[in-house]
Each structure stands twice: as C-alpha cells, then as structure tokens.
Amino acid sequence: MSDPGFGTYVHIPFCAQRCDYCAFVTYTDAEDLERRYVDAVLAEMGRSPVLPASTSAFFGGGTPSHLPVEMLAELVGALHLAPGAEVTVEMNPEDVSASTLAALVSAGVTRVSIGIQSTADHVLASLGRTHRGDAVRTLCETVAAAGLTSWSMDLIAGAVGESDEDLRRSIADVLDHDAAPPHLSAYLLTVERGTPLSRDRARHPDEDVLAGRYEILDAELSERGYGWYEVSNWARPGHACRHNQLYWDGGDYVGFGAAAHSHRDGVRSWNLANLTAYLDAIESGRSPESGSEELTDEQRHLERLSLALRTRRGIERPPGGVPDGLEGLLVEDGGRLVLTLRGRLLADAVLGRLVGSGVGAEVAR
Numbered sequence: 001m002s003d004p005g006f007g008t009y010v011h012i013p014f015c016a017q018r019c020d021y022c023a024f025v026t027y028t029d030a031e032d033l034e035r036r037y038v039d040a041v042l043a044e045m046g047r048s049p050v051l052p053a054s055t056s057a058f059f060g061g062g063t064p065s066h067l068p069v070e071m072l073a074e075l076v077g078a079l080h081l082a083p084g085a086e087v088t089v090e091m092n093p094e095d096v097s098a099s100t101l102a103a104l105v106s107a108g109v110t111r112v113s114i115g116i117q118s119t120a121d122h123v124l125a126s127l128g129r130t131h132r133g134d135a136v137r138t139l140c141e142t143v144a145a146a147g148l149t150s151w152s153m154d155l156i157a158g159a160v161g162e163s164d165e166d167l168r169r170s171i172a173d174v175l176d177h178d179a180a181p182p183h184l185s186a187y188l189l190t191v192e193r194g195t196p197l198s199r200d201r202a203r204h205p206d207e208d209v210l211a212g213r214y215e216i217l218d219a220e221l222s223e224r225g226y227g228w229y230e231v232s233n234w235a236r237p238g239h240a241c242r243h244n245q246l247y248w249d250g251g252d253y254v255g256f257g258a259a260a261h262s263h264r265d266g267v268r269s270w271n272l273a274n275l276t277a278y279l280d281a282i283e284s285g286r287s288p289e290s291g292s293e294e295l296t297d298e299q300r301h302l303e304r305l306s307l308a309l310r311t312r313r314g315i316e317r318p319p320g321g322v323p324d325g326l327e328g329l330l331v332e333d334g335g336r337l338v339l340t341l342r343g344r345l346l347a348d349a350v351l352g353r354l355v356g357s358g359v360g361a362e363v364a365r
C-alpha cells in the first residue's frame with residue numbers, strides 16, 4: 001500500500017437549518033458566533049505542535065459554506081499543506097455561486113463536495129431539506145466552470161416517498177450532461193438516534209427498499225463509467241477523494257474545531273463537541289481536547305480490517321481463500337478479497353463473519 005500521507009480535518013459546526021435525519025454536531029441561528037469560532041480554530045492551529053505537511057485537508061460539518069467565504073479563506077490560508085495537496089470544502093447547494101467558488105479557488109481550495117441529496121422536491125421535503133432540486137444542471141455548470149481539480153455531489157437514497165424512478169431521475173439529472181461531477185457519494189438513509197427522523201417511525205426506511213436502491217445506484221453509476229472505490233463512493237478514473245482514502249487506509253490526521261477527531265500513531269483523540277465549551281477552552285488558553293485513547297493492537301487491526309473491507313482494494317486473501325459462509329459476498333481479485341455487490345449490502349455482517357472465522361490483521365494490509 002502506498003503512503004496514505006497526512007490529513008487535516010476542520011469542523012465547521014454551522015448550518016442554515018437542521019435536516020431531519022442529521023445527527024452531526026452542528027448549530028443553527030449561531031451566525032453571531034462564526035467570527036469567534038474562526039478565531040478559535042486559527043488559535044488552535046497556531047498552538048498545535050509542528051505537524052507533517054498535509055497531503056489533503058477537508059472542511060466538513062455542519063456546512064462549511066455557511067461561513068462567509070472570507071472566513072473560510074482565512075482558515076484555508078492557515079493550513080500547512082504539502083505541494084499539490086487536495087483541499088475539499090463541503091457546500092450546500094444554496095451557497096454555490098461563481099463568485100464564492102472563485103474566492104475558494106483563489107484561497108487554495110481544489111475540490112468541493114455538494115450535498116444535493118435528490119433532485120425530487122418531494123424527496124427533499126421528506127428529508128427535511130429546504131433547497132429545491134430543479135436547478136441541478138445550472139449548479140453543475142457553475143461548479144464545472146470554476147477551475148477546481150475535482151468535485152463531487154452527494155445523494156441520499158431510501159427516503160419514504162422516494163420511488164425507484166425518483167432515484168433514477170436524480171442520478172440522470174446529476175450526471176447526464178457535459179458538466180457532470182466526476183465523483184459521486186451516495187448514502188442509504190440511516191436513522192440516527194435523537195433526530196426528528198428517528199421519532200417518526202412512518203418515515204423509517206425499509207431494509208429491502210434500501211437494498212434495491214443500492215443496486216440501482218451501482219448499476220446506473222457503473223453504466224456511466226463511475227467505478228465504486230468504497231461502499232458509498234463512486235468516481236471516474238483519477239477522481240477518488242484522497243482525504244477519504246487516507247481515512248480508509250488507516251492514515252494519520254489532525255482535526256481542528258469542535259468535535260473534531262485526530263488520529264496519530266495509534267492514538268485517537270477528540271475535541272469538545274459543545275460549541276460554547278470549545279470556544280471557552282480556546283479563549284481561556286486551555287486545550288479543547290475532550291478525550292483520547294491509545295488503541296490496542298487488536299483494536300487497530302479490527303479498525304483496519306473494517307475500513308479496508310469496504311474499499312474496492314479489499315483485503316489480502318487469507319490462506320484458505322474465501323472463508324466458509326462468505327461465498328457470494330466476497331470474490332477473489334488479484335490476490336485479494338473484495339466485496340461483491342451483495343457483500344457491499346452486508347458489509348457489517350461480512351466483517352463479523354471474518355472476525356469470527358479468525359481472519360486477522362495480516363489481511364488488512
């Protein structure tokens with residue numbers, strides 16, 4: 001495996017409005033705290049020990065594009081980047097404009113990831129999203145003209161009220177034109193505890209429907225030349241997200257901001273998730289770290305196995321080949337075992353069976 005590099009993650013915990021399915025650490029109606037927050041993150045970056053230059057950086061949230069673009073540019077400018085680093089910013093469709101993108105590109109952003117989720121307005125309403133889906137092509141044309149190295153859109157499949165045809169239509173709306181994104185992330189709707197969606201059982205997705213939607217996604221995307229490289233990610237050749245690949249390869253990264261996680265040399269640590277607590281810690285000169293743990297060898301191996309298994313690269317072939325009970329879920333490919341389409345739908349169960357059959361760390365390389 002090639003060197004995964006070193007990554008920086010910056011968490012931006014602000015959104016215009018909370019989506020019904022979302023359990024991320026984010027705040028609405030908190031614009032008055034944005035300046036303080038950016039200053040706090042800059043202070044946290046300035047206080048951190050000397051770190052390797054980052055081969056990738058990722059601004060996630062929350063909605064990073066909810067920050068005024070000048071503040072985002074300040075944060076990008078404070079990163080310690082290796083030459084040619086990938087710098088991704090997550091954006092909401094409402095925040096995309098030629099001028100915002102131009103400012104991001106001139107600040108050093110190379111990639112954006114836009115949460116479109118669906119192009120059907122009734123599906124967006126069912127997800128508790130407020131943007132409309134009908135302007136996706138214009139949006140794509142604006143992004144494609146911005147001079148980014150790569151970019152991505154996100155879809156969510158499986159909302160109640162979505163039909164197979166709605167999903168096919170969304171895929172076609174996003175991809176069937178000259179300005180299509182070269183990368184697509186597509187997630188099956190999951191019910192997270194504590195969200196409005198979790199309290200509304202009538203809107204919980206059906207497992208069989210979800211499986212069918214995943215099959216549609218994979219078929220439609222493969223047909224258009226987008227290969228899967230992780231269970232929820234498809235890309236045209238050369239457009240895989242380097243930062244996510246670093247996570248899946250078990251690489252090291254540092255996280256800045258509320259709730260941000262870091263991972264270095266087998267030690268995982270995480271910052272205070274509460275926005276005010278994070279601000280108070282930084283502003284009074286204290287560390288914003290909320291906890292840390294040194295992973296045991298067993299934990300590291302299990303984590304590496306579970307991450308590698310979900311990727312197209314897969315895991316090294318164990319001496320006995322596909323373990324009993326996993327026929328049809330794993331396939332041998334170039335001396336490695338890779339999930340089949342059905343296996344991708346049952347990735348957690350496959351992991352459990354691999355661990356149960358004694359397949360260990362040596363296959364996660």
Ligand code: SF4
Nearest residue numbers: 015018019022061062
């Ligand atoms: S925009 Fe993203 S982070 Fe914000 S509430 Fe919606 S899903 Fe959560």
